[in-house]
Amino acid sequence: MSALAIDVTGLVKRFGDNTAVDGVDIHMPKGEVWGFLGPNGSGKTTTIRMICGLLRATEGEGTCLGYDIAREADQVKLSTGYMTQKFSFWNELTIRENLEFVARLYRMTPLRECVDITLETLGLTDRQHQQAGALSGGWKQRLALAAVTMHAPKLLLLDEPTAGVDPQARRDFWDEIHRLSTEGMTVLVSTHYMDEAERCDHIVYLANGKLLTEGRVADIIKDSGLVTFRVEGDSVRRFAGPLQQLEGVDHVSYFGDALLVSGTQREIIEHAIEEATDASIRWQVVRPSLDDAFIALMARAGDDRRAHA
Amino acid sequence: MNIGSGVFVRISAIFFKELVQMRRDRLTFAMMFAIPVLQLVLFGYAINTDPKDLPTAVHVEEQTPIVRTLLQALETSTYYDLVMQTDDPRESGALLARGEVAFVVSIPAGFSEQLIRGERPQLLIEADASDPAAASNAIARADAILTSALRHDLTGPLKSLNPGPSPFELITHARYNPEGVTQYNIVPGLLGVILTMTLVMITGMAITREAERGTLENLLAMPVQPLEVMIGKITPYVGVGAVQTIVILVAARYLFAVPFIGSMWPLLFGVAIFVLANLALGFTFSTIASSQMQAMQLTMFFFLPSILLSGFMFPFRGMPHWAQWIGEVLPLTHFLRIVRGVMLKGSTLGDLQSEFIAMTIFALAAVVVAMLQYRQTLD
Numbered sequence: 001m002s003a004l005a006i007d008v009t010g011l012v013k014r015f016g017d018n019t020a021v022d023g024v025d026i027h028m029p030k031g032e033v034w035g036f037l038g039p040n041g042s043g044k045t046t047t048i049r050m051i052c053g054l055l056r057a058t059e060g061e062g063t064c065l066g067y068d069i070a071r072e073a074d075q076v077k078l079s080t081g082y083m084t085q086k087f088s089f090w091n092e093l094t095i096r097e098n099l100e101f102v103a104r105l106y107r108m109t110p111l112r113e114c115v116d117i118t119l120e121t122l123g124l125t126d127r128q129h130q131q132a133g134a135l136s137g138g139w140k141q142r143l144a145l146a147a148v149t150m151h152a153p154k155l156l157l158l159d160e161p162t163a164g165v166d167p168q169a170r171r172d173f174w175d176e177i178h179r180l181s182t183e184g185m186t187v188l189v190s191t192h193y194m195d196e197a198e199r200c201d202h203i204v205y206l207a208n209g210k211l212l213t214e215g216r217v218a219d220i221i222k223d224s225g226l227v228t229f230r231v232e233g234d235s236v237r238r239f240a241g242p243l244q245q246l247e248g249v250d251h252v253s254y255f256g257d258a259l260l261v262s263g264t265q266r267e268i269i270e271h272a273i274e275e276a277t278d279a280s281i282r283w284q285v286v287r288p289s290l291d292d293a294f295i296a297l298m299a300r301a302g303d304d305r306r307a308h309a
Numbered sequence: 310m311n312i313g314s315g316v317f318v319r320i321s322a323i324f325f326k327e328l329v330q331m332r333r334d335r336l337t338f339a340m341m342f343a344i345p346v347l348q349l350v351l352f353g354y355a356i357n358t359d360p361k362d363l364p365t366a367v368h369v370e371e372q373t374p375i376v377r378t379l380l381q382a383l384e385t386s387t388y389y390d391l392v393m394q395t396d397d398p399r400e401s402g403a404l405l406a407r408g409e410v411a412f413v414v415s416i417p418a419g420f421s422e423q424l425i426r427g428e429r430p431q432l433l434i435e436a437d438a439s440d441p442a443a444a445s446n447a448i449a450r451a452d453a454i455l456t457s458a459l460r461h462d463l464t465g466p467l468k469s470l471n472p473g474p475s476p477f478e479l480i481t482h483a484r485y486n487p488e489g490v491t492q493y494n495i496v497p498g499l500l501g502v503i504l505t506m507t508l509v510m511i512t513g514m515a516i517t518r519e520a521e522r523g524t525l526e527n528l529l530a531m532p533v534q535p536l537e538v539m540i541g542k543i544t545p546y547v548g549v550g551a552v553q554t555i556v557i558l559v560a561a562r563y564l565f566a567v568p569f570i571g572s573m574w575p576l577l578f579g580v581a582i583f584v585l586a587n588l589a590l591g592f593t594f595s596t597i598a599s600s601q602m603q604a605m606q607l608t609m610f611f612f613l614p615s616i617l618l619s620g621f622m623f624p625f626r627g628m629p630h631w632a633q634w635i636g637e638v639l640p641l642t643h644f645l646r647i648v649r650g651v652m653l654k655g656s657t658l659g660d661l662q663s664e665f666i667a668m669t670i671f672a673l674a675a676v677v678v679a680m681l682q683y684r685q686t687l688d
Binding site for chain 1: 522523524526527529530531532533
């Protein structure tokens with residue numbers, strides 16, 4: 001039995017002339033929580049669909065929980081839980097009816113008790129007779145999580161589960177993810193939120209259907225070679241324009257009353273800030289954000305491509 | 310800023326946005342033009358409430374110039390198309406029951422002699438009046454056609470027979486629906502129309518809704534086979550079809566007093582195949598349509614010719630040949646012949662053999678297309 005929950009190599013998916021996923025490798029150990037990042041349209045959803053047996057890969061192969069993703073899609077479906085990007089349960093059914101329906105598809109017995117336990121675990125017992133269509137975003141998301149976890153899958157695939165959900169509900173959601181993880185569930189979550197990415201053991205970043213980078217958050221930031229200065233002082237914003245023009249500065253962003261200035265060469269940037277500002281301005285090195293690291297990586301990937309072309 | 314021009318600018322902004330959206334929804338756009346064209350062609354060219362060239366069998370027991378004149382007159386009137394001769398009087402009933410001919414004209418032996426003697430012999434026209442509209446004009450004109458034909462023959466010494474009433478007695482038997490009650494024809498037909506409407510449209514919409522809302526993806530990510538989804542989703546509508554059938558048959562009997570001469574089994578057999586054909590078609594539409602709105606439009610595109618070309622509203626035999634060909638493809642056409650045949654004429658499975666075969670071919674083809682289409686949408 002492999003120690004990897006997901007073990008796929010060279011996954012390619014083409015829709016006509018459009019290549020949505022272009023040679024992705026993922027080797028994910030069991031029991032971890034991985035973040036799946038990348039811009040819209042980078043191929044995250046398509047990759048997840050191929051892993052859980054919904055889509056057939058054009059090229060490439062691999063296993064999910066030890067089952068071949070092409071030939072044993074039925075076993076894969078039995079032991080994974082896949083939460084779609086859009087809420088996809090039945091609006092006309094109540095929470096309880098939705099869960100009972102799912103429980104029947106997985107042939108769970110005893111039905112009533114299984115549903116009762118799930119309702120209780122996710123705090124849905126009081127609302128079990130409400131129709132799903134009438135629920136707010138946060139509750140819908142909780143119903144979806146309940147439905148995809150009730151059969152105790154070994155692997156959970158979540159496609160942007162917290163999009164459009166309020167901060168409190170997001171926090172509750174992540175607490176639940178970590179609780180499931182401590183129980184031994186492997187979780188792959190796609191997200192656009194960097195704070196969520198930082199909660200993951202490992203992140204995989206996809207761009208244009210290709211794997212751009214992967215690793216621990218701290219390593220990715222370190223590997224990006226990025227240095228960020230937090231620049232503060234009176235009306236510091238007036239310097240944003242001039243700073244952006246300077247040699248060695250990759251990116252200037254607003255952060256409340258301060259500016260964050262990022263680049264790869266520490267001395268040059270520091271010198272540039274000193275030159276461009278006046279005595280009222282102070283600066284200090286801070287940890288670069290994951291956002292900046294990705295933007296730098298994307299820009300570098302773009303440069304490489306241009307250099308090759 | 311000028312308020313008046315502001316209003317105009319806003320309206321035109323919405324107007325142009327609407328135009329763009331209209332053009333982008335290809336299927337809806339196509340239907341907006343295809344449906345009027347279809348209506349124009351069907352109503353303008355295909356429909357004819359005064360059907361001509363109705364197939365007629367003749368049963369004559371003597372060959373004389375007078376008989377030949379009479380038959381010639383029927384033929385040239387364009388209402389009757391003499392397609393066959395029968396020698397056996399019992400054969401005429403079977404021909405009508407199977408729907409092979411619309412009329413049987415019988416001229417007994419000794420007709421000409423009696424006519425010349427002025428004894429007003431009888432001439433029988435039996436008509437398939439299960440659709441009163443189809444038969445009535447031809448029946449109404451028969452007397453005049455035959456009488457005026459004899460004017461040319463009855464000259465010279467026979468001229469004396471000419472004025473007065475017609476020199477023979479025309480007897481018409483409007484079989485299956487002697488009083489020409491329209492409901493006898495319409496109510497059994499409604500069974501087919503209502504089943505088509507419900508099964509094609511509701512099935513199409515129910516499955517499209519699942520895809521439109523994203524719940525289909527969720528379903529397929531769970532351990533359930535596509536075929537199980539298909540069967541599970543369709544079965545409730547089979548139940549709806551069964552309830553509709555019962556309601557219409559009960560209403561036909563107790564509200565409209567429509568006769569039910571045949572046996573129930575061929576009818577139920579027909580309903581089963583017809584339901585299958587329509588479900589498969591609805592399923593196919595759902596794989597083509599990307600929204601419920603589109604599924605409904607596709608249904609309309611199928612429903613319109615079904616109602617107009619099947620013989621439900623207008624006599625089938627009144628239509629030009631190309632329209633009859635289209636009609637022969639539609640399952641409703643064959644289903645109507647089965648329901649009307651069984652209920653009004655007492656037709657048996659054997660009488661309706663060709664209708665069953667045609668409908669089964671359609672159903673099988675629809676199932677194959679539905680399955681092929683369905684597999685494609687998954688990937």
